[in-house]
Amino acid sequence: MGSIVSSEVDVVIVGAGVAGTTCAIKLQKAGFQVMLVDRRKSLEDYKTLCTHFIQPFSIPGFKQLGLSHLFSEQNSVATKAAFFVPGGVIDPEGTYGGNELTTNAYNLERRVMDPLLRQAAIDCGVELRLGTAMEQCEQNDSGFSVTLSSQEADYTVTCDQVIAADGRRSKLARLMEVESRTYPNDRAAYFCYCTGIEAPKNNRSLFSLNNDEMSFLYPLIGGRSLLSVYIHADRAKKWNLSYSSFDNLLALFKAHLPDVDFSQARLESKIYSYAKYDNQLREPVNSKVAFIGDASLSLDPMSGVGCSFAMKSAMLLGDAIIEYGISNAIQRESALDSYAQAYHAFFDSHAKGIIADAQVGKNIDAVSQTYRVILNDPKLQKRYIDLTGRIITPEQFQSSYLLAVAKQRSVRNKNAALVEG
Secondary structure (H helix, E strand, C coil), rough: CCEEEEEEECCEECCCCCCHHHHHHHHHCCCCCCCCCEEECCCCCCCCCCCCCECCCHHHHHHCCCCHHHHHCCCCECCCCCECCEEECEEEECCCCHHHCCCCEEEEEEEHHHHHHHHHHHHHHCEECCEEEEEEEEEEEEEEEEEECCCCCCEEEECCEECCCCCCCCCCHHCCCCCCCEECCEEEEEEEEEEEECHHHCCCEEEECCCEEEEEEECCCCCCCCEEEEHHHHHHHHCCCCCCHHHHHHHHHHHHHCCCCCCCCEEECEEEEECCCEEEEEECEEEEEECCCHHEECCHHHHHCCHHHHHHHHHHHHHHHHHHHCCCCHHHHHHHHHHHHHHHHHHHHHHHHHHHHHHHHHHHHHHHHHHHHHHHHHHHHHHHHHHHHHCCHHHHHHHHHHHHHHHHHHHHHHHHHHHHH
């Protein structure tokens, strides 16, 4: 640790993951001077516990930031979800949302995306400080005074706005004693990377929903596949006592996706897992610090929304700061209020649905009936796909679902009347 260095910027963002880098890029391109700090020491570091599924609703946002290269064939696989559910398969024709802006989802590995995002931040002028930790954050009349530390020096940085993008275990949240709300996730999860599995037709990502347990297969670049399963905690305890978790995982996939050939599957990574990953929420603004990404909303990875929700929160905050400014207290308050309102308007309904899905013990007959209604209505299948791509809200899907229930009941009643007549 060396001497103390002082500097001044407009914005300090703590955390150089998806949320932090995209927010930094947006603000820097809008004319703000941004410092982005992260404890990671290498540009190439990346997050491993991730489904790598980029939701279609978020693609226009990435492209708006000049990040279209993320979605080249070299870097990612254009995909669409197909759901194997009780009674059939939900895989309607057409694109997500029925428009060219949200045609596909993408399977984009963090080992590819994270370094590219950091490099894009550097290229547009963001001051990226790796191997640097946030030690203290204090408010003052003009904004904030932030203390950072690295092996080379300690830094005292003054800025107009501090943004917490430092993840689920946010150090900024701990320093500021910010409360979080947790909601149970009743499933454990296992992730691994494999070769030897042929990509599904049209590079579909396969999602098998089997009672309360689920198996997902994502085709990746380089002929690899990501396998992830979400199983009851009791089953996970038994797996943890076994030395053949990969065999257990493959057996589950063979049962859930019998038409996929797993005979040549070879494990190419360690098996990543979590036994407990409860849904965690923090308010998007706390003590005048903005929280984005997993620092504000960390949901069950089964939902596949992490990267896209991180980017969305970053864009909402960036839009608010650009609109209102942050050069004085009145502007900062207006920007943060606008961000909080937009945040809750977009995320609250999606988070509520994901939190509900993280709990097991639902009535199997009721779940099966729900999917029967969906499978019997091609338009409703499209709405279901759009819901899973977060293009529509749970409330919008529920409205379409109730309408389909009414129509199908009417048809059954008419048919019954014809038979009786």
